[in-house]
Amino acid sequence: MFKKALSFLLIATMLTTVTATWAEQPHQQDPEQVITILQETLIQAMQQGQQIGYAGRLKLLAPVIEQSHDLATIIRTALGAHWAGLSTEQRQAIIKTFSEHSIATYADRFDQHDGEHFTIIEQRQLPRERILVRSQLVQADRTTITFDYVLHYVGNQWRIINIVVDGVSDLALKRAEYNAVLQKDNIETLIGILEDKTAQLGRN
Incomplete structure (x- = not known):
């Protein structure tokens, strides 16, 4: 009972911290700040991953992902x-x-910590008034994974519309996967596939 109460307290504390961070400067965060808040929260989820479980990671990550990602634009594209x-x-x-x-996938993947940390490498302008923020996840053995975040400005905030991981575009992968489904079936089939995948993540 004590462990369960402690887990709920940890989740509540982390959610309060995350919410306060986003609320401090809701219209003044530059692209690097958006990525920094996201990555700090991912590290929190990893550090507390086993203690708070999948449901706890989901609650922790959901508000940050919704704030940092333009999920409607991503699926439309x-x-x-x-x-x-x-x-x-x-x-x-x-x-x-x-x-x-999308939120469930984050909660599933960022579930344990082994000394990893993120480092912002650069920020640069892209065509069509977009910004790229390059970051690296430095792993315990000092190997790195490069994350290129592409952001655009919408609703008074910079939001992620694509992530390129070690040269592989997440948006391109989704486009290929979803269009393969829609070429054979309909949107209801795609929705069902995604719902099944989400439910499976929750059972892992």
Whole structure:
């Protein structure tokens, strides 16, 4: 009982810290600050991962991912020409399902800490008024994984619209996967696939 109460206290404390950080300067965060807050929260999730469990990581990460990512733009871009043929209800359904799956994927992957830390390498301008923030995850054995975050400015805030990990575009992977489904089936099938994947993550 004590361990369970302690876990809830840890989650509440971390959520309060994260919320306060985002609220301090809601309209003044530059792209690097957005990435720094995201990565600091990912490290928290890893450090507390086994103690708070999947559900705790989900609660910790959800508000930060929703604030730092433009999930609606990501799924719209991934669907490409298929987006135009969707009804309003279908668009709302796929955005909701995709958002839940994205958050669940983070909670599943960032589950334990072995001394890793993130380091911001550079920030540079991209075409179409976008910004790239390059970061590296330095692992315990000093090997690194490079994360290139592409952000655009929307709703008075910089938000992530793509992540390139060691040269592999996450958006490109999603576009290929989702379009392969839609070429054979419909949006309801894709929604069902993503819901099943999300449910599976929660059972791991």
